Amino acid sequence: MSQRHEVTFRRRAGCGVAIQEAESKVGRAVGAFLHEGELSMFIAMNRFQxxxxxxxxxxxxxxxxxxxxxxxxxxxxxxxxxxxEAEDHTLFASHTVWRSKADFEAWTTSEAFRKAHAGAGGHKPLYLGPPKFEGFEVIQTVTAASAG
Structure with a gap:
């Protein structure tokens, strides 16, 4: 069974090398993950206005x-x-890739989660309303190596 994982980066002037390095690191991480024989991944996203x-x-x-x-x-x-960008906001999303939904769920109850979110809400209002969570189980991944 093939899997699909596509990553698109918005290129900015002067950032080409850094973006290429990031693309390479993500590709290696996903590729190594797929070569381990894992067939399921979970993507957790929070959308912020x-x-x-x-x-x-x-x-x-x-x-x-x-x-x-x-x-x-x-x-x-x-x-x-x-x-x-919309009239009153710019859309942002945090996009985290996990080996499985169970790994993501374990993280949400971990000490690392508590530490990472300790300062959340301590800044002046930056977004409209609460973030919107969306979770996805990966059905198919295509990498540069497997797209042949």
């Missing part, structure tokens, strides 16, 4: 926080995504 004008602050909060994800069994990769 960030108030216009607060995008840089929101990004800084995420980039400067300690995620503690590296110490959690089953963690594969994390991405902070910036999406389209």
């Amino acid at each position: 960030v108030i216009r004008g607060e995008e840089e602050t929101f990004e800084t909060v995420w980039k400067s926080r300690e995620s503690h994800l590296g110490e959690v069994p089953g963690f594969v990769a994390f991405h902070l995504l910036r999406g389209p």
Whole structure:
């Protein structure tokens, strides 16, 4: 059974090398995961409607926080995504790839989760309403190596 995992990065001037390195690291992580014979992955996403004008602050909060994800069994990769702009907000999503739904659920009750979210809500309002969680079980993954 083949699997599908597609990652698209928005390229910015001057960031080409860093983005290529990130694409390479994600590809190796997913590839190594697939070569281990694992057939299921889980993707956890939180969507944020960030108030216009607060995008840089929101990004800084995420980039400067300690995620503690590296110490959690089953963690594969994390991405902070910036999406389209609307009149009153810019859409962002946190996108975390897990070996399984059970690994994700175990993380949500772990000490690492508590530490990673200890400062949540301690900043001035940056987004409209609460984040919207979406969880997905991966059905198919296609990598550059398997797309042949």
